[in-house]
Amino acid sequence: MLAANLSPEDQAIQSMPDVSPTKWHLAHTSWFFETFVLGPLDPGYRVFDSAFAYLFNSYYEAVGPRHPRPERGLLSRPTVDAIGAYRDHVTAAVLRLADTAGDAVWREATSLIELGLHHEQQHQELMLMDIKHVFSVNPLLPAYQAPRPCPVPSCGPSPSWIEFAGGLCEIGHNGRGFAFDNEGPRHKVWLEPYRLASHPVTCGEYLDFIADGGYRRPEFWLSEGWACVQQYAWQAPLYWRTQDGEWRIFTLAGERRVEPAELVCHVSFYEADAFARWAGRRLPTEAEWENAAADLRLTGNLADSQHYHPCPDAGGGGAAELRQMIGDVWEWTASPYVAYPRFRAVAGAIGEYNGKFMSNQMVLRGGAAVTPPNHMRITYRNFFAPASRWAFSGVRLAEDI
Ligand SMILES: [Fe+2]
Secondary structure: OOOOOOOOOHHHOOOOOOOOOHHHHHHHHHHHHHHHHHHHHOOOOOOOOOOHHHHHOOOOHHHOOOOOHHHHHHOOOOOHHHHHHHHHHHHHHHHHHHHHOOHHHHHHHHHHHHHHHHHHHHHHHHHHHHHHHHHHOOOOOOOOOOOOOOOOOOOOOOOOEEEEOOEEEEEOOOOOOOOOHHHOOOEEEEEOOEEEEOOOOEHHHHHHHHHOOOOOOHHHOOHHHHHHHHHHOOOOOOOEEEEOOEEEEEEOOEEEEOOOOOEOOOOOHHHHHHHHHHOOOEOOOHHHHHHHHOOOOOOOEOHHHOOOOOOOOOOOOOOOOOOOOOEOOEEEEEEEOOOOOOOOOOOOHHHHOOHHHOOOOEEEEOOOOOOOHHHOOOOOOEEEOOOOOOOOEEOOOEEEO
16 A cells, blocks of 8 residues: 555645645545445445545535645644544445445446546555655655666667658547546547657756756747746756756655666656757657557556656667657647547536646646556546646657658
């Protein structure tokens, strides 16, 4: 369990408004089952604590009022132990429902339980993102876990460019198996011929951008990005700092030297875009990314490897091929997070899950080293605000042919 090596004190901290305390995640994911499965479908369900509906509702307007997000770190109560008892109570009730529900109720429950499980997986990734930020602001720089060395890089393919013919293509989920609503409907897109870089950008390449004045030269930056550089004094990715003339990086295994061969991570969309302009390239669109990834196997450095950090490419293969598309780092795309053609959010509170966030965010693709492996799909659309840096976000370059 992800919280097993965290103390109750660790689990209560909120280090910035985007971060939630570990214990809030633990309670909120059970609240989801209580609110959307047990409340509507089990007439015999006994609410564990009526105050929790207010404390652990994240953003569902249709469900009722909620505790302000930036104040989640002020909740010294309920305790970690009380939240553990809440989780046990809800889990037992869902299992009881599985044993006792009639066919009609169970049919309705299964799709909601499946959504609740995928929701919980999203929060597993958020817990790792959030505890990393919590530990990073502690001067003691605590480590979440002991270092787990990556496979030693072999003499894999050197960085190259992979060509795609484009034309009339289809993207989006085809409706078979689980997907979030925002992944569909499947639809046609027109792509001009393009190339994708075989690898995401490495720390070594990003160090060249920094050394060339990347953070001091406005010509590379979107206007809002340049405003962020100045307002937040950005000089490097989140979790990087210099000490005695050397770049160091904070990871879930503590702080260490920046490794040039591993992928750059924790950059904003603005930094990804500025790097691309500096390199004379651009970011891929999400349709270009998905079209290129269509036949890839869903394997890579995902959360089951328990590195919880991108690794250097372990090599393999001979011909030029796309590497590290799945796992390691979420790849920023040039695509705004908007509805696909003919998208309709489902009715009711569950319709608030994805659809209402379709403004002022950019899409990321491919999963990261903290993403549960069976949570990943080629069609998966992650999204964050363009200035956001606490996700495990990196860069893959594209160019026109
Ligand atoms: Fe949630």
